[in-house]
Each structure stands twice: as C-alpha cells, then as structure tokens.
Amino acid sequence: MNREVGSFQDNIRRTFIRFSLLPVAIIVIFALVLFAFSWSYFMAHFNRLDNEAVASDLKRTMNIYYQMVEDVEDSITEAERQVVDDEVFSILYRRTAEFGEIGNLMILSEEQKVLFTSKGSVPRFLTQEVYSNWGVWNAVKRNKGSIATILYDKSLYIAKGIYSDGSLKGAIIYLVPGEVISKAASGLNRYVVITDKNGWVYASNTRLLQDSYGQIHGSYNTGTGYMKADGNIYYTCRTDTGKGLIVITVNDISRSIWLITVLVGIIVIIFAAISLITLRSTANSSEHYTRDIKKIENAFEAVSNGDFDVSLNIDSSKEFKIIGNDFNEMLQGLRDQIDENKELAENVAFSQVKQLESQFNPHFLFNTLDNIRFMAKIDAKAADKMIVSLSGLLRYSIRDAREEVTVREDLNNLQNYLNILQIRFNKRFAYRMDVAEDIMECLIPKLMLQPLLENAVKYGFGGKEKLTVNIRGYQMQEKIIFICEDDGAGIDKDRLSEIRQTLKEENNSSVHYGLYNIHRRVKLMYKDNGDYGLDISSKKDEGTTVRIVLPKHYAEN
Numbered sequence: 001m002n003r004e005v006g007s008f009q010d011n012i013r014r015t016f017i018r019f020s021l022l023p024v025a026i027i028v029i030f031a032l033v034l035f036a037f038s039w040s041y042f043m044a045h046f047n048r049l050d051n052e053a054v055a056s057d058l059k060r061t062m063n064i065y066y067q068m069v070e071d072v073e074d075s076i077t078e079a080e081r082q083v084v085d086d087e088v089f090s091i092l093y094r095r096t097a098e099f100g101e102i103g104n105l106m107i108l109s110e111e112q113k114v115l116f117t118s119k120g121s122v123p124r125f126l127t128q129e130v131y132s133n134w135g136v137w138n139a140v141k142r143n144k145g146s147i148a149t150i151l152y153d154k155s156l157y158i159a160k161g162i163y164s165d166g167s168l169k170g171a172i173i174y175l176v177p178g179e180v181i182s183k184a185a186s187g188l189n190r191y192v193v194i195t196d197k198n199g200w201v202y203a204s205n206t207r208l209l210q211d212s213y214g215q216i217h218g219s220y221n222t223g224t225g226y227m228k229a230d231g232n233i234y235y236t237c238r239t240d241t242g243k244g245l246i247v248i249t250v251n252d253i254s255r256s257i258w259l260i261t262v263l264v265g266i267i268v269i270i271f272a273a274i275s276l277i278t279l280r281s282t283a284n285s286s287e288h289y290t291r292d293i294k295k296i297e298n299a300f301e302a303v304s305n306g307d308f309d310v311s312l313n314i315d316s317s318k319e320f321k322i323i324g325n326d327f328n329e330m331l332q333g334l335r336d337q338i339d340e341n342k343e344l345a346e347n348v349a350f351s352q353v354k355q356l357e358s359q360f361n362p363h364f365l366f367n368t369l370d371n372i373r374f375m376a377k378i379d380a381k382a383a384d385k386m387i388v389s390l391s392g393l394l395r396y397s398i399r400d401a402r403e404e405v406t407v408r409e410d411l412n413n414l415q416n417y418l419n420i421l422q423i424r425f426n427k428r429f430a431y432r433m434d435v436a437e438d439i440m441e442c443l444i445p446k447l448m449l450q451p452l453l454e455n456a457v458k459y460g461f462g463g464k465e466k467l468t469v470n471i472r473g474y475q476m477q478e479k480i481i482f483i484c485e486d487d488g489a490g491i492d493k494d495r496l497s498e499i500r501q502t503l504k505e506e507n508n509s510s511v512h513y514g515l516y517n518i519h520r521r522v523k524l525m526y527k528d529n530g531d532y533g534l535d536i537s538s539k540k541d542e543g544t545t546v547r548i549v550l551p552k553h554y555a556e557n
Helices: 008-078 085-099 135-142 178-184 254-289 291-304 318-358 360-378 380-398 407-428 449-460 493-504 513-525
Strands: 104-109 114-117 148-152 155-164 167-175 191-195 201-204 225-229 232-240 246-252 404-406 429-435 443-445 467-476 479-486 533-539 543-551
Touching: 008 085, 008 104, 008 155, 008 167, 008 178, 008 191, 008 232, 008 246, 008 254, 085 104, 135 148, 135 155, 135 167, 155 178, 178 191, 178 201, 232 254, 291 318, 360 380, 360 407, 380 407, 404 407, 407 429, 407 443, 407 449, 407 467, 443 513, 449 467, 449 479, 449 513, 449 543, 493 513, 493 533, 513 533, 513 543
Parallel strands: 429 467
Antiparallel strands: 104 114, 104 167, 148 155, 155 167, 191 201, 191 246, 225 232, 232 246, 404 443, 467 479, 479 543, 533 543
16 A cells, blocks of 8 residues: 655655654653653662661671670670679670660579669569560570560560570570660651561651551551552662661652652643744744745646646746746647647547548448349349449548538438348348437438448348348437347357457457447547447347447537
8 A cells, every 4th residue: 555645845844843843852751761760760779778778787786785695695604604793894885885875784593583784773574473474585585595686665675595404594685775776767868767577666767657556557668669658659678687677768759759740741841832833833934945846836736637828937046946947948848749749649530530431431332333233134223223322322422521420411321321231132131220300410420320230231141031120329418329239140259259359459450340440430539538439249149239329419500
C-alpha cells in the first residue's frame, strides 16, 4: 500500500517542528527523567549512608559494652568467683571512658543477690524472685553462656549468665546509659529509630513512627524501599547491627514529590505554551516560504486538468523566477505541439475512416457483379433491377465525401442492398425492419448498416435453407442503438471469443473485416468513448445478434 505523500508546505512545517520543537521536548523529558532518577538515587544513597553510619556507630558501641562484660566475667573467673570491686571498676572505667558515663554495671548471684553495682542501686525486677523467669533473667537463661541485648521497661540491658558445669552461678548485667544510644539517633535531617528485634523502640528523634505502646509501626519495619503510610510516601532503610539492635532511617518524601510534581507541571505548561507558539509560527513561516511552491503547484494542477492558459509570474527569488519563465516557455511549446498533434490526429483519423469505408465497396461490388452475370442469363428483368439497385449503391457511395449521413439516407441505401439480396436468394431470404421515426434525422456513419446485413448473410446461411434478418433502431437517453439479429448458423464459442478479442485491438490481424471496420470507424469518429461501438453475441445453430451504440446528434443547420 503506497504511503500518502504530503504537500511541500506540510513537509517544511514538519521539518521546522522536527528540528526545533522535537529536540527541545526530548531534552526536557530527558532532563526530567535524569532529575527524577538522580534525586531518587541520591536520596536513597544518603539515607543508606546515614543508616549505615548510625548502625556502625551503634555496633562499635555495643561491641565495647560486650567486651566489657567479657572482661568482667574473666576477672571473676580468675578471682575464683570472687568479685573484686577495684578490678571491676577498673574494667568499667577503661571501657566506658570515651562515653563520659559509666552506666550501671551489676553482678548478681544465682539467688539474685547483688554482688556488685557501680551505681549503688539495682532495679527491683532483678532482685525479686518473682521476676526470675521474666525480662532480663529470662533472656539470661535463654541465651545460656551468650551475651544478650534486652530492652526492658524502656531501658537497654546487656546481660550474660555465669555458668559452671552447666549450672547458672550468677549474671553480669549492664544498664546502658540512655544518652549514649540516643546520641546516635540525633543530629540527622531524617527520622531515626532504634529498636530491638521485636520492634520495641529504644531511641528515636521522632514519635511519629511509633504507636502508643512504644512499638514502631509495622509498615516502617518491613525493609528497605519505598512505602506509603497515612497518605504520605516514605523511603525507609533498615539495618540489623547484629547486637540486638536495629537501626531504621526514614525519609518523608511526600513534600519533595509534591514539589517535583509542581515543577513538572510548570515545565509542561511552559513547554505547551512554547509548542503552541512554535506551531503557529511554523505554520506562518512555512506558508510564507512556500507560497511560490504553491503557485507552481496550482499551475501544474491547472495544466493537468486541461487548462493551458495559465502562466507563472514569480519575482521573489532568482531561482523561482527562472522556474516560472521556463514553465511559461514550456507551456507555450506544449500548446503549439498540441495544436499540431490535434491537426495531425484529425488528418490520420480521416484517412483511416476513408480507408475503412473503401474496404466495403470492392468486396460488395465483386459479389453483386458476379450475381448479375448469372441473372442476366436466367431472368433479364431481375438482372435489370439488380443493376438499378447496384447503381444506386455506387452513386450513394461515391457522390460526396461526407463521413456522416442521416439514418433515413442510410436506410434508403440499405433498401437497394436488400433488393439485390432478395433477387439473389429469393424465398430463402427474408427480413424485417423496425426503425423508430424519431431517429430518422439523426446522423450516423455513412455505409454503416449495409455491412451488418452483408455479415449476417455471409455467415448466417451456413447449412441452413432459409435466413431471416431483423433490423431494429431506437434511441435510449442520448444514444442511438441499432440491432441486427438473424436466425442463422450462429458462431461457436472459440470463434466468438476470437472475434470479440479482435474488436478490442487497434489493428486487425484477422479476416473479420466487416464487423471490425464498423467498430473501428465508430471509435475513431467518436473519440473512443467506452460506451460507443459494436458488440456481438451468438449461439451455435441459434443465430447471431450484433449491437451498435452511437451518440445521438443532428446536423448543425
């Protein structure tokens, strides 16, 4: 399927748009995508960096406390389960020196008796037997021989059981100073929450992310990525320190997204305004710069429609002025050539018509003279009638050079031909003629009807004893139709196809001169109109029908 070709003006306009508006659109879209990607990447990147920094700091702090607990346990073991206060204090001060707060280090026996405390006080739930299987003591027993981090009663504890031969002999419990851990959650421009593995919040720089029970909302504790809560969009990052604490950093990006949306909307509005201005300006520019092309297009279109009186007058540029002058010279030469070709075509057509007319006469004359020669010996009166009829035919054929005659004139001539046929075939030949009176003064090609009868007689008898020919003529709308039908031998399918194919050709290569000559004369005289000409139909042993269609017209005067 061929693609429809646009106008030069549309092509120029599309070119302006393609090389002005389209690159800007691509750059704007690329810039917006790049900005959104960069913003998303750096926002997530710095969130992770802050998260990792807090987690790393917490992990280092917790490692120091873990090591302190290990050192205290070693000192107790070396002292044969005797707690040496000075030794424990030495370890405590050495390990917590950088934090500025020693915290509360407690050593308790298996009976929950206080063996050592750095603060002079011990929480009640550590010394009362009712809590022996709850909270910190439960974690000590569950993590046999391992250090555990426990968030209990909003305080952070590090605890380890002291075992001997598989039996619990005591516990080292350290209450982590709250400001040490809380310090890690401060100083950042994002939300930071420090929880235990169960989601209980220990330290945070906001209360927006936790419920009334002190646990972080579950949606913020699902992992790293984007999430939506309370109509806002957040980016969360979650890191497990491996020391019983989890660091969650949260960015509220709703406002940023709103600002980005507003920015994109403003850019889209500005770009839409630029697009409208560009489309309008390109339309005006393309129309201005292609007006000469439009003149040339209109001139060529007029010529293609048969108007050869147009001319091009272009003064806008040297190049188009040359084109206009050359077009005018070309068109003048074309007009001269058309006039010459028209005159030549008329002369050729006239010569062909005359040639076709002349092909009827020798053939018919030979047949008629041959018949007169025999009739003169048999029936002199009939021979005399044949000579008179032949004389009329010859006089009609050569008396003037007219190409067209009236229907009445051609029918009078046809009557002479019928007289000859009736004398020649006697009762073997019959005819009927039915021609409407309202077409008698219409013009038709001279000697057109006679070859129809001649063809019917020549091929109609065949092996038949009698032949009847009907000739009808009438008008239909602005056309005249003549039909010649006989009940003769007819034509077989192959030969009928051959005759029809011959009628379509410009040169006759067969022996069917009569019908071809009629058809060709009509085509030449009436400008090869597709409605005018001759067609034939026939059935073997049933007869043949020849139909001629001509334009209805009269003599001018």
